Amino acid sequence: MRPKQTNYNRPAKGSAKGPGKPSNRRKPSGQEAQPRQPMSYVDELANDVAAFFEINPAQPWSTMEVMDNFEVHDLRLKRIVQQIVGDLADQGRLTRLPDGRYQFNEQRDKNTILGTVEHVSPNFAFIVPDNTIRDRDKDIWIPAEDLGGAIDGDQVRVVVFSDSRQRGTRQISKRLVGRVASIAKRGRPELVGTLEKRGKGLAVVPDSRRIYHDILIPDDKLGGAVLNEKVLVRLTRYPDAGDEDGLFEGEVVTVLGKAGEHNTEMHAILAEFGLPNEFPAEVERESEEIPVTIDEAEIARRRDFRGVTTFTIDPVDAKDFDDALSVRYLDNGNYEIGVHIADVTHYVLPGTELEEEAYKRATSVYLVDRVVPMLPEKLSNGVCSLRPHEDKLTFSAVFELTTDAKIEAEWFGRTAIHSDRRFSYEEAQAILNAGEGDFVKELTLLNELAHKLRDQRFRHGAINFETPEVRFKLDENGVPLAVVPKIRQDTNKLIEEFMLLANKRVAEFVVSLSKGPDENTMVYRVHEGPNEDKLQVFADFARKLGYKLNVTSDKLSTAMNKFMADIEGKPEQTMLSQLAVRTMSKARYSTDDIGHFGLAFRRYSHFTSPIRRYPDMMAHRLLQHYLDRGRSVDQEALESRCKHSSEREKAAAEAERASIKYKQVEFMSRMPADQEFEGVIAGVTEFGFFVEIPENSCEGLVRMQDLTDDFYEYDKDNYRIIGRKSKKMYTFGDSVTVKVKETNLARRSIDFALVRDNAQTAPDRGTSRRSGNDDGDSLADRRASRKFSGSSGNARNETRARKAAGDETKRTKGTAPKGQNRRGGRSR
Secondary structure (H helix, E strand, O other): OOOOOOOOOOOOOOOOOOOOOOOOOOOOOOOOOOOOOOOOOOHHHHHHHHHHHHHHOOOOOOOHHHHHOOOOHHHHHHHHHHHHHHHHHHHHEEOOOOOOEEEEEOHHHEEEEEEEEEEOOOOEEEEEEOOOOOHHHHHHEEEEHHOOOOOOOOOOEEEOOOOOOEEEEEEEOOOOOEEEEEEEEEOOOOOEEEEEEOEEEEEEEEEOOOOOOOEEEHHHOOOOOOEEEEEEEEEEOOOOOOOOOOOOOEEEEEEEEEOOOOHHHHHHHHHHHHHHHHHHHHHHHHHHHHOOOOOHHHHHHHHHHHOEEEEEEEEOOOOOOOOEEEEEEEOOOOHHHEEEOOOOOHOOOOOOHHHHHHHHHHHHHHEOEEEEEEOOOHHHHOOOOOOOOOOEEEEEEEEOOOOOOOOEEEEEEEEEEEEEEEHHHHHHHHHHHHHHOOOHHHHHHHHHHHHHHHHHHOOOOOOOOOOEEEOOOOOOOOOOEEEEEEEOOHHHHHHHHHHHHHHHOOOHHHOOOOOOOOOOOEEEEEEOOOHHHHHHHHHHHHHHOOOOOOOOOOOOHHHHHHHHHHHHOOOOOHHHHHHHHHHHOEEEEOHHHHHHHOOEEEEHHHHOOOOOOOHHHHHHHHHHHHHOOOOOOOHHHHHHHHHHHHHHHHHHHHHHHHHHHHHHHHHHHOOOOOOOOOEEEEEEOOEEEEEEEEOOOOEEEHHHHHOOOOOEEEHHOOEEEEOOOEEEEOOOOEEEEEEEEEEEEEOOOOEEEEEEEEEEEOOOOOOEEEOOOOOOOHHHHHHHHOOOOOOHHHHHHHHHHHHOOOOOOOOOOOOOOEEEEEOOOOOO
């Protein structure tokens, strides 16, 4: 008799007496019974049968063999199974073979989903479906043994299991579960890592926390690299499908330098995220040919603002000044405020190498110590930059505003300006505070108008999301001497309000120029509203910490702003504000005119930073095209460029976070071994809890294995761990005292040792599971409750430890014995 593969949920033996009778589910230890899904027994059985074929696609099965697998003996139930198999064949999900047996139809496109691998743990990955707006609840969960040789970043075709609600006795948060059917496209031909000794040979240990295999380097492929050097390696061999412990091989492409040195690590971060470090020679040549002087004939074709009071306000270390403000007092008592933006598209023309490189990069990248610009320095810091006391070409949005900051008139077009002063934020703020200094009258007016514009935004539903940021004081060798929080003052908000105004009105103006029933195609910055379920989960959690967020309110923005005001200055402010942001969708670029939820704008574009953002260049060209009475342009081609820009923006943001995390780890590694830090629990997982130090925003892990006073269990539903005997509880937001136990620069991670705590005792009601005993739910919780910085390397060590302890079962080849699922555990 053929052994049975039963990686599906089925009735316990002897329980299948007929439809409608519930199965005997065994609930996890210490967990209350979950409410039964509103699904009939027949529907569940149909899902189980479909899942059975999907996870056994290589071999055909007769209807009798299916019944035997499910231990179906009741005549009525046999007829139901027979009907289910027939229905699946009618739907095209199964193929009926000439001998009467059935086989899963893997070729049917409807059964596969194209997506990209996010390999977030050694045990499992998620597949993010392509061509859809990202919704983490729709990501497909894949155990590592079902990745079929795919790695992080690969584009794959996935078969989604029909029954993804449970695996044995474990809930997987209603996630879709699947298996990689084929690899459509490799996504990571090159990786960054450190060359280390492996046995008798050498291997590169990847920097990426999402690559869980070392890359073997043959002796003739070292490219001159030596031990402990950072290298860029090109993959030449991937693991075979089905071989979880398969080998990578590669060849060294570039030697980046000695691991641990500042410049080496910054270059390594850029390479890790596929970001360029230098401009091609042809691009530099084109930029050098651009004239520095401005032709008077060109100025004559523009509106001349050179005689109007104009200045820039930027960070103290900025060199690319792409926006300026002008102020003119009108005879009618109103004010003419000009928002002048560097006219980059006058110099960077379609079809040039400069244009192609700008599109390829799509954004400037800001690391802790440097800017990697989108445009060569001659343009970004010279020709285009609105430097003081120089004539410059600009593209402007000019507004006539009343004393109440209401728009009386507006104008858009190409201009010429002459900046009278370059302010840093700090200099302008000092003048405002003192009430005297250069252009104090104009600065005061702009500040008053900005406050009124800001009040208008919030009255119309904008949400006040302000998450703290840090900057580093570095010595000449790049060593961090201090971590300093960035302070947002009135001058920061002043510039922000006028940039928001220009971006919003440009988008509205383009639509107003539309001819006929269809709106003009435009590049928008869009932001969807929050997922209601995620928002409710967050509100429930905040309530446990004593904060109220009324998500059922008609004015969600008002409720959210009140919540933000309530948590301001509290120890858990950073943690809660970050969680609140994660309930929202990510802003992105699109030609779909769906508005911006967070700003409460019906239409919004990016127009004000073309030196550092390619979408702003697109917006400039579109605006001029419509000013010239052009017809609406092709939407499909622009949408492709919007998607590319969004992807590059994400990579740049990840690189910036990686550089910050690296410097935070380096900073903490220099602390005295006995120095204590007051911190807040910012994340709870099955292997410990993360602590953030508010004074410098550094975050590290207190491992479960280091809590030796009790055996702690993970209560995911309440974001806490609880001692089995003592009922001692560590939960999200708790204050603790820690000291540095270990830092790992290569993995950008910090381990803390717990010194003191204010832990409470939990009520005696059990916890959801033992720590480290689940690999599906935990990620969903970590995504909702903490940042991922530095966790994956720790997760890799946890997995190796479990393997050594025999707590992890290798993939079963072929089918499993009856009563066992493919993961090696008992079915229900």
